[in-house]
Amino acid sequence: xxxxxxxxxDIRAAAEAHRELGPEYSDAVVESFLARIDDHIEARVEQxxxxxTAVRRRQINPVRxxxxxxxxxxxxxGTLVVGVPLTISTWTLLGDTGRTAKALVWMxxxxxxxxxxAAYRLRKR
Numbered sequence: 114x115x116x117x118x119x120x121x122x123d124i125r126a127a128a129e130a131h132r133e134l135g136p137e138y139s140d141a142v143v144e145s146f147l148a149r150i151d152d153h154i155e156a157r158v159e160q161x162x163x164x165x166t167a168v169r170r171r172q173i174n175p176v177r178x179x180x181x182x183x184x185x186x187x188x189x190x191g192t193l194v195v196g197v198p199l200t201i202s203t204w205t206l207l208g209d210t211g212r213t214a215k216a217l218v219w220m221x222x223x224x225x226x227x228x229x230x231a232a233y234r235l236r237k238r
Contacts, residue, residue: 184232
């Protein structure tokens, strides 16, 4: 925890000053002593908060970041390259019916799931 700046000697000195100065200065001595304790507690809290918030983020390698961006762009392009022709062909084959909407929704769910899984796997490497 570290050594306290308020030592036993400080406490004895405050008690001695309290005794010597008498009752008319009693409040001032106590307030002074409590102010020192308050400052000490405040400094300790700030120190602990600084220690907890000092968690550093891992530095990202620019080359690796470039690879991630290229992979993500490829995944987006792949999704569009696969999804748009399938959407057009599904619309053409099934026409404008309720089945078409369901088929398109499920088709896009599968496409996004496949490419999302691919992106997740690439990120884990």
